[in-house]
Amino acid sequence: MLFQLPSFILFFVVFASGLRAIPDAFKKQYALVASIIFYSFWYVPYTFVLLGLILFGWLSCQLLSRSNGRLSLLVILSLLPLCYYKYTGFLLSIIGVDEQGFHLMLPLGISFVTFTLISMMIDQVRSKSPPASLLDVGLFISFFPQLIAGPILRTQQMMPQLDFLQVKGRQIIYNLPLFAVGIFKKVLIADPIARYIDPVFSNPAQYNVLDLAVAMFGFSIQIYCDFSAYSDMAIASAAMLGIKLPENFRSPYSAHSMNEIWRRWHMTLSLWIRDYLFFPLTRRLKTKLIYLSFLISMTLSGLWHGANATFILWGAVHGMLLIIEHGLGYERWISRTRLRRASGVMFNFLLWSLVIVLFRSPDLLTAFDFYQGFWQNGLGEFHDDHMLIVGLIAMTLLFHKFDQVDRIRQLFVRVSPIISVSISVGLIMGCSILAASQPQNFYYFEF
Template sequence: MLFQLPSFLIFFVVFAAGLLVMPRALRLNYVLLASLFFYAWWYPPFLAVLLGLILLGWAGSHLVARDRGWLALCVVAGLTPLLVFKYTDFILATLGDLTGLPLAHLGWPLPLGISFVTFSIVSMLIDVAKRRDVKAASLRDTALFVSFFPHLIAGPILRPAQLFPQLPNIRFDWAAFAPHLALFTVGMLKKVMIADPIAPFVDRAFSAADTTSGWEAAVATLGFVTQIYCDFSAYSDMAIALAGMLGVALPENFRSPYRATSITEVWQRWHMTLSLWLRDYLFRPLHARLQHVARYLSIVLTMVLSGLWHGAAWTFVIWGLVLGCIMALEGMTGYSRTARMAKGPARWGFIALALVVWTFTVVLFRAPDLGAAIDIYAGMLGLRGWGDWPAGATQVVVLTAVVLLFHHLDQVPRILAAAARVPAALAVPVLLAITIACALIAAGRPESFYYFDF
């Protein structure tokens, strides 16, 4: 079920109605069953993978709670399904290219949300082992932590301390409904009215990268910058909104990243729960070991692994490497701190430069392979000529301008605070009408969320 489709709205209405009449003692069991149903809707056989990961996380957390010596083995076990499903074919293809051997590929589809589920389980194992305030939970609570349907497929990535204490308070929260409906509607608008209309132009340009003109390559890259933000932040908005209606506060995942003054700050504002996860579970352990040898190498390694997490392809590895090198350079020179402290026109100059650099790097993120990335770069540099202004390009530019114009307002706390000032009796009918209209539009051109592939 896609959040923006009528089928999900029907699911949520039925689920909420059931939650309202469900005895308190049965609420968590009911939410768990609904979450498993939500996941199974996509492809029922992969429910077995999710259940297996839940069991592994539950058993592993109890093992490491008794003896931290089990932690490394449990973390490796938790990562294994992700490695098998996501990286086996990449490894085999790389070995085949290096050796010339015709190695067979598995060709297995990637279970939805496996990257996000895996990161949640790994954080649970590490926190139970190393933090006194995080205890091993029951099987049901572990299953809810992993499968709670608002965040299940694409985050925000949760830590045990963020969700376990809130589980007993799950209920349909009428007081929170109106402001969180506003947040859900904002997500709907970003997904259905901005990201999805831009996607076809971007897809056409990147699928025929070797023939794109300068204007096509430039507008498609600009369009993808807008699409990826509006698509992924829309999912995060909708996930936070749905959880908020159920009395659960999920962490903010985006904070106007295109107003960042450096690439370092972009990653402090973009997919924040991933950035914090990488900082706490990867960067800090690496930095503790490498700071006396190569102080900034830990940043580069962290970003390379972040790139690999995003996708099993060399484009993602190089994307992470480039970003890591830029961030290391910003740290070594003090650029990121200088940029953050800048005021007035100088600050806007830093923001513009950060956005330009980010725009150039996302070509590697979006391109299907290195050859296509090189072709898009060649087009952006005008090496094949600029050509005529492409059909559909004006829409992409206008939508991008709208996003950038209101970007400073696109933050979860601001949206919730603004919505709370409007009487619910006035806001709710309007918001429901917009949400339903967007759902009907989306039903005619259903587009998956971009990060479902990760």
């Protein structure tokens, strides 16, 4: 059930109406059942995978509350379903086994659920607090606004809020504009760009330099608008129900260095990697090998995104870029003057876009063809399709610094609620109807 489709809007209205009417004592049970139903709309059999992970998470916290000596084993066990569904075919190909007959459909959101499980277990050991109930664990993991693609939650952020599920008019008025901005970015920016660039990345050797450049920068905008749109709609939906989710994007293309962009891009994943992978690695490797922590962390981040050499190389390249910036003191140097910062923002976006070709390409050969096309293919001519994509790119970058959760909310707070709600509802319904004619998954549903 996609956020931008009429089916989700109907589901959410019915759920919110029921949550408002149901007694407080049963709100969490009601939300858990609704979240499981929401997940089952995608593929019913894999609902049992989600239920199994919930049960495993609850049992793990029960065990860890008695002894933390099992933490490493439980973390490894929690990774097994993810490894089985996502990496088995990739591992078979590495060892030379024909994996053509081994194709598993990836359970929706399993990468995000797995990271949520791991953070919950580690937080249980660190906090030494009493373990949560099965109901709380189930709702923490499966809460439908963030279940499929985050933001990645922390126990201390989410658990205390579960007792305060509620629907109030002012929450809806305050968060409708954020949902509307999200659906606008998905349906009117990300999806049109995707329809243009998909053929280019399928066979880049057949396209000229101008086509490749538009596709490359276009994908940077597509993946941002697509994923930040999901985050906006997830945060807005949860907030309408009384739950505050963490911000996931903060105008990342306004960053003047790669270190800064990773503090602004998919922030809950970046913080997860920092707290549960980078810091522990740094403590073990000591100060002299801190740069190795960057490389390992980012390479594993690439592997988390997908079982493909392109993702691994993409992560490793970003690890090397972070090492270079730290080694040269680049971030301090580039931030000293306004001119340097402005130049850094443009250079950063160019560099990000060049590297993200690896992320988008189906394999390394295609990525090589894409890069090779910049100096072997002809320049080409500017045509109407370019005009649309370049216009969407320019519009996104022009308003990019305002594209933050609190800024969007505060902007609409200044407007009369009647006008704000009318514009938001009209935009949501219009985009939803348009999306229903050509529904497209969110890009991160593949991960």
